Amino acid sequence: MSFLNLWLNSGLVILGLMTALWLLSLALKNSSIVDIFWGTGFVITFWVGTLLIPGEMSARTILLGIITTIWGLRLSLYIFQRNHGKPEDFRYAKWREEAGKDWWWRSFFKVFLLQGILLWIISTPLLATQTGSASNSALACYDLITAIIWLTGFAFEAGGDYQLARFKADRANKGKLLTTGFWSVTRHPNYWGDAVQWWGFYLLALISGAWWTIFSPLIMTYLLRNVSGVAMLEKSLKDTKPGYAEYIANTPSFMPRILPRKKR
Numbered sequence: 001m002s003f004l005n006l007w008l009n010s011g012l013v014i015l016g017l018m019t020a021l022w023l024l025s026l027a028l029k030n031s032s033i034v035d036i037f038w039g040t041g042f043v044i045t046f047w048v049g050t051l052l053i054p055g056e057m058s059a060r061t062i063l064l065g066i067i068t069t070i071w072g073l074r075l076s077l078y079i080f081q082r083n084h085g086k087p088e089d090f091r092y093a094k095w096r097e098e099a100g101k102d103w104w105w106r107s108f109f110k111v112f113l114l115q116g117i118l119l120w121i122i123s124t125p126l127l128a129t130q131t132g133s134a135s136n137s138a139l140a141c142y143d144l145i146t147a148i149i150w151l152t153g154f155a156f157e158a159g160g161d162y163q164l165a166r167f168k169a170d171r172a173n174k175g176k177l178l179t180t181g182f183w184s185v186t187r188h189p190n191y192w193g194d195a196v197q198w199w200g201f202y203l204l205a206l207i208s209g210a211w212w213t214i215f216s217p218l219i220m221t222y223l224l225r226n227v228s229g230v231a232m233l234e235k236s237l238k239d240t241k242p243g244y245a246e247y248i249a250n251t252p253s254f255m256p257r258i259l260p261r262k263k264r
Contacts, residue, residue, distance in 0.1 A: 001053050003131040003210075010127060011120050013048050017041065018116035022108045031096065031107050032089035034115055039075030041119045043068060046126045058136045060143060064129050064204050067150050071157075071197055078161050122198075122220055125205035125213040132208030146203040153196025156182055156256070160189030177243055185256040187247065191229040192254055195221045225254055 017037075025031045046068050050057055057065070087093070095110065096103045160182040167178040182189035198217040205213045224230065230253055237244050251257070 001131070003128055006049055006052055006127050006131060007120075007124065009052055010045050010049055010123065014041065014045060014116050014120050014123075015113075017044065018112045019108075022112040025107065025112070026104055030088045031092040031103075031111050032083065034111055035089065036076055036080045036083065038079075038115065038119070039072035041072075041116075042123055042126065043072035045119065045123045049127045049130055053130055057130075059139045060137070060204060060208060061130050063139070063143060063147065064126065064201065067147070067154075067197075068126060068201065071154065074158060075194075078158075078165075082165070118219075118223075122216050125202045125210060125216045128210030128213050129201075129205045129208045132205065132210040134207065134209040137208075140207075142207050143204065146200050146207070149203065150197050150200030153193040153198075153200060156186075156189045156193030156196065157191075158193070160193060164190070175242065177241055177247055179247060179251070182256075184251065185258075187251050187253050188230050188233070189256070191224040192256060194229075195224050195254075230254055 018034075021034060021037055025033050046065055050061065050065065083089070088096070092107075092111065096107075099106045163181045163183065164178055167173050186192050195217070198220040202214060202217040205211075234253070238248075241247075
């Protein structure tokens with residue numbers, strides 16, 4: 001199967017999944033369930049792709065499937081645990097209030113279809129790795145290097161989320177800032193780690209001959225840095241968290257500080 005056919009078929013699968021998720025959100029009156037599905041959506045897209053391609057999976061495809069599944073399911077589980085028992089996320093609640101009675105159908109286009117299109121576009125290297133000119137070549141040292149890069153990103157994302165969850169669980173930390181561990185070298189280790197993992201996914205696609213899918217990690221990095229991740233949180237944290245201005249002055253927002261900060 002050609003990449004184009006695989007990509008188009010995957011788009012139909014994503015459309016079906018997003019439509020089902022939209023119907024579920026109407027029943028629950030909670031559009032923020034789409035955030036829980038984000039990571040799992042990539043996992044489903046990848047493995048459906050493997051089913052559509054005849055023949056045995058290559059070692060590189062298996063490697064990509066493993067790390068994609070670990071990334072996607074962990075992210076979905078984390079967001080589910082974080083949001084469980086809480087009301088609809090404030091972003092979607094605001095849109096619901098603004099749209100009034102029309103939100104039931106507007107939410108399909110503004111939330112579910114939009115995120116489905118993003119998922120479809122960003123998942124390109126996950127599919128192109130399976131159909132690239134060198135997709136069936138044996139694993140090499142480049143694959144090992146890529147796995148190490150991905151693991152570094154996973155450590156920042158999963159480790160940052162874990163440290164933040166433990167910090168918030170302690171009532172003594174209410175109103176305080178987490179500035180230790182991963183959070184001492186970057187203000188958003190989870191978003192940084194997420195971006196690094198997507199560059200890892202792309203590198204496997206690059207090794208497979210799908211160099212042109214570089215737009216995928218570029219889009220993810222831009223979204224995490226300037227749209228739905230760092231930029232959105234920073235707007236609220238500057239005004240609500242005491243000491244955040246000092247934290248900004250001492251800690252990078254995205255890319256971690258590798259060398260110790262020079263003392264004045």
